[in-house]
Amino acid sequence: MNVPKIVKMKGKEKIVMATAYDAPTARILQDAGIDIILVGDSLGNNVLGYDSTIPVTMEEMLIHVKAVRRGADNAFIVADMPFLSYGVSVEEGIKNAGLFMKAGANAVKLEGGREFSELIGKLISIGIPVMGHLGFTPQSLNVVGGYKVRGKATEEKERLLEDASILEETGVFSIVLEMVIENVAKEVTETISIPTIGIGSGRYCDGQVLVFHDIVGLNPDFKPKFAKRYMNAYEEMLKAVSQFKDEVKNRTFPAEEHKF
Numbered sequence: 001m002n003v004p005k006i007v008k009m010k011g012k013e014k015i016v017m018a019t020a021y022d023a024p025t026a027r028i029l030q031d032a033g034i035d036i037i038l039v040g041d042s043l044g045n046n047v048l049g050y051d052s053t054i055p056v057t058m059e060e061m062l063i064h065v066k067a068v069r070r071g072a073d074n075a076f077i078v079a080d081m082p083f084l085s086y087g088v089s090v091e092e093g094i095k096n097a098g099l100f101m102k103a104g105a106n107a108v109k110l111e112g113g114r115e116f117s118e119l120i121g122k123l124i125s126i127g128i129p130v131m132g133h134l135g136f137t138p139q140s141l142n143v144v145g146g147y148k149v150r151g152k153a154t155e156e157k158e159r160l161l162e163d164a165s166i167l168e169e170t171g172v173f174s175i176v177l178e179m180v181i182e183n184v185a186k187e188v189t190e191t192i193s194i195p196t197i198g199i200g201s202g203r204y205c206d207g208q209v210l211v212f213h214d215i216v217g218l219n220p221d222f223k224p225k226f227a228k229r230y231m232n233a234y235e236e237m238l239k240a241v242s243q244f245k246d247e248v249k250n251r252t253f254p255a256e257e258h259k260f
C-alpha cells in the first residue's frame with residue numbers, strides 16, 4: 001500500500017484501517033490484509049493506562065512506532081502526532097513528524113483543520129504524507145468539554161466542510177472523520193476527492209477505522225456505540241490465565257509432556 005493507491009481506492013473499494021501499538025498486533029493486522037495500520041495516540045488509553053490521549057509523548061509514541069514496524073515489515077503505517085508535538089511551532093511539528101518517518105512510519109496524522117495549513121503544506125513539501133483528522137478530536141477534549149458527536153449545529157457542519165476542503169487543498173491524502181453525524185460525513189465524503197475514513201461517522205465514509213482493543217474486546221469497561229466487538233478477548237484471556245493459575249495450584253501443570 002502507498003499514498004496514491006489509497007487515494008485511488010475512493011469510490012471503488014472501502015479502505016480499512018485499525019490501530020496497533022506493538023509488534024504482535026501489527027503482525028495480525030498485516031496478515032489480515034488491513035490497508036493501513038495506525039499507531040494511534042490512543043496508545044495512552046489502551047496500553048499506557050492514561051485516561052486520555054493528552055499525556056502521550058513523542059518518546060512513548062516512537063517506541064511503539066518502531067515496534068509496529070518490526071512486526072509488520074510490509075504494512076503502510078501512519079503515526080499519530082501526540083498532543084503538543086505539533087501545536088507549539090511549525091519547526092517542532094516538522095522535527096517530530098520527521099522522527100516518526102525515521103522510525104519507520106509511512107505518513108503522519110494530526111488533529112485539526114485550517115490552523116495547521118502551514119505545517120501540513122511544509123510536511124508534504126519535504127516528503128512527509130499527512131492524514132487529517134476532523135470532527136471530534138480527542139486532543140481538544142478539554143476545550144470541547146467531552147466526547148461529543150460533531151456536525152449537528154449548522155455552523156459546526158459548515159466549519160467541518162470548509163476544513164475538509166482546506167485540508168484537501170493543502171494536500172492531505174485522506175481525512176479521518178471522528179464521531180461526525182452520518183449525513184454530514186456523507187456530505188464531506190461527496191464534497192472532497194480524497195478518501196474519508198470514519199470512526200463513529202456512519203456508513204458513507206470511504207473507509208473505516210477502529211481501535212484494535214475495541215475490535216477484539218480487550219477493554220471490558222469501554223464499549224462506545226460506534227464500535228463493534230468481534231470477539232471478547234478480555235474474557236478469553238481471563239479464562240486462559242485463570243486456568244493456568246488453577247493448574248499450577250492443583251499441580252496439573254506442568255505435566256509429564258512439559259518436562260525435559
Ligand SMILES: Nc1nc(=O)c2c([nH]1)NC[C@@H]1CN(c3ccc(C(=O)N[C@@H](CCC(=O)O)C(=O)O)cc3)CN21
Nearest residue numbers: 042045046053138147148149211213214222224225226
Ligand atoms: N479504545 C479506544 N477506542 C477509541 O475509539 C478511542 C480511544 N480508545 N481513545 C482515543 C479516542 C477517544 N475516543 C472516544 C472516547 C469516548 C467516547 C464515548 O464516550 N462515546 C460515547 C458517548 C458519545 C456521545 O456523546 O454520544 C458512546 O456511547 O459512543 C467516544 C470516543 C475515540 N478514541
Ligand SMILES: CC(C)C(=O)C(=O)O
Nearest residue numbers: 019040041042080176
Ligand atoms: C481513533 C483513531 C482515529 C485515533 O486517532 C487513535 O486511535 O488515536
Ligand SMILES: [Mg+2]
Nearest residue numbers: 040041042080
Ligand atoms: Mg488519535
